[in-house]
Amino acid sequence: MSTENEPDWPILVISLQDAAKRRAMVSKQLEALGLSFKFFDAIDGRSGLPAAYESQVDRAGTEAYFGRPMSDGQYACALSHLAVYRQIVEEKLPGAIILKDDAILGDAFALFLREK
Known part of the structure; x- marks a missing residue:
């Protein structure tokens, strides 16, 4: 599943599927670190759940x-995380590194993943 330079997970x-700028920024960072990745389309709660x-x-x-209602966007975010966890289980993956599209990554991230 992974090459010598790739993490096991x-x-x-x-x-969000239409978050082109955010996807471009995180893609640029991960590609610069030589890491492969996949996007997981989040549930969109911006116009209601x-x-x-x-x-x-x-x-x-x-x-x-919480003592207050949650917004539909908050529910959608939580459900998106739940959906990715379900995918990990359904695909019988050993685990996964889950990032949001606003992650700020540096060289230490890639080094951490590659350490065995």
Whole structure:
């Protein structure tokens, strides 16, 4: 699955499908570090949580827990992370490095991944 210079776990970058500038910035960083990665399309909650996901949230429970309601964008973000974790399990991956598209990466990140 990995080459000598690649980490054992795939790098998955959570990003909204239309976030071209953010995708370009994180792509540039990862490519400069010589790391391969895949984008994982985030759930878009900017115009409300899609109805298909409503059954997966507990609005009353989260409001009781946090003392305030969560926004649809916050639910979409949490559900996006849940979806990527599910993919790791379904694909029987040994694990994964999960990044958001606003990550700021440096040489130490690549070194950390390559250390065995």
